[in-house]
Amino acid sequence: MPNPSTAAARRRVTRPAAWPLLVPAAVGFAFLLLPLLGLLAAVPWTRLPEVLGRREVAEALGLSLVSATSAALLCLVLGVPLAWWLSRMRFRGHGFVRALVLVPLVMPPVVGGTALLSTFGRSGLIGAPLHQTSGITVPYSTPAVIMAATFVSMPFLVVAVEGTLRGLDPRLETAARALGASRWYAFRRVLLPAVAPGVAAGMVLAWARALGEFGATIAFAGNLPGTTQTLPLAIYLSLSKDPAAASALSLVLLVASLLAIGLAGSAAPIRGGRR
């Protein structure tokens, strides 16, 4: 805690040097904010009920919500144990394994979609035997939309949860076991509650990322209205035909993102409470 006098001293010292920082800061802030205002200005407010009431829009929105929520839940079920495993890894080259898990975070989504297609496509590594034995085809289906969204958003949850798990004293699990808890009971009752804020923040991030997913979806699941056309795809399509409608649909996603930020923000302050 800085005491008031040193804080005042620091203000005095930094004031002359502030302009070279403040000007680019203001430009950066404006650059981020202006497009949002531009979008709001372009929204055809009077046509809003009509645009949002269209059947294909309702379908796209519903599909987006279902697939984003499913993806977030898949991330929870698969990603939390994965984060637990990553945080416990002690073998040589575990840094490489962690990097592999984070690849979808930096890879262009359309590359991820192509990779999914060449793996789960009808002639893919897993897709071919799957199709031959059961007749199931994964691409261009709603499950493919969910898979694409999960693929791109899982790293967000893994990073958030692994960070909180690493911040946790690993001996807590030992203490629980010494008290008679099985590993599963210790994970459920001690580790999971302790990382709950990280899990919540990770899920919100993953959900928001899944909701906005475009590149991997269009490559792996295509753009079939009612089956695989999510809201971002619908926005992209209507951009050429009806730009005002595209703005209206964008508003929906913008509101969803703001809600996600609010949720993540309310989860964040609970973090850091290690004791």
Next chain:
Amino acid sequence: MNAQAPRPQHRSGTPGATLRPGDLRLDGVIGRGGFRLPLTMDFRAGETLVLLGANGAGKSTLLETLGGLIPLLEGELLRIGSDGATVLSGPRGTVPAERRRAGFVHQDYLLFPRMTALENVAFGLRARGVGKKEAHASAAAQLRRLGLTEAQAGSRPGALSGGQRQRVALARALAGEPDMLLLDVPLAALDAGTRAQARAQVYAQLREFPGPRVLVTHDLTDALSLGDRIAVLDQGTLAQIDSPAEITRTPRTPYLAELLGINLFSGLARRGRLSIGHSRVTAPTELDGRVLVTLPREAVTVNTEAPAKAGRNTFEARVVAVQEDAQGITVAVSPTDPDVGLACSARVPLTSLPTAPIRLGAPVWATVDESALHAYPF
């Protein structure tokens, strides 16, 4: 797993007493990550055994082996029951920590941060399948016994003081009515003010616990005041295991001598005279053969000027270390001629400092009071 009765004692380190129900007998090699420590020792029910040693001596490793958190590398750990012995750790398997009934007080306590003190104490019972109501009632009684209020029982560890957390940790360890109580530096995290009070409380709780009590510490006061026996782990061996009185009278390792603040030498007793290395310092003795010799630091005087009449036990030396504290200074000296003097430490009270200041590297004259030399068989 029931095994045959424990084999007779054949290696050093353990008094060959008969074992009674509740006792633990360890005869094997403990260790982890390349560290190995062969140990043969008993942990008796109703007795507090203190493990004393420097960092890395294997104290915590031993505690975790007893509690089943890490495996025994070789040999066996037995728990004596009323009808024969149970193998807790052995070549044919290990009773896992969760079924071993060991009450642990961990270093830094390791209380669960997102549970109240009450939930922490009830955790072990809940994990073993006891119903919530029953577990909480029992935990509340345990916390009351240790003097925590209902409000404190309902608080999370983060809201409690160090001393209160220590008591919650003790209550948590006792709640499952364990077979053994294992305490890893239970007082280290406390400040000097709460420490004496916490020590008295730990002492009282230990007295009441019927099973073996094993306590790790690197604090001599804790060891002497809490231990019925003290095991000194030093330089990769069990160096000594004795009563507190015997530990202070006849220390057997330099580590222990340093803790006690005395000088320790190995010497030779022959024809009624005691000699330490080549030094001229000597004293009469009734022993014969190799001996250990202690010399209180207070029995060594250091002067910055040559004494008028140099006796047999006075020698020239150089100051190799000076440590000051509120009561005086401790001076380590190294003799200029090792065939004459002794490398030792002197305690100089502030009230009798020499006229010239004692500086590192300065030449001094040290005098040993030979009547203060205490020799005992090696």
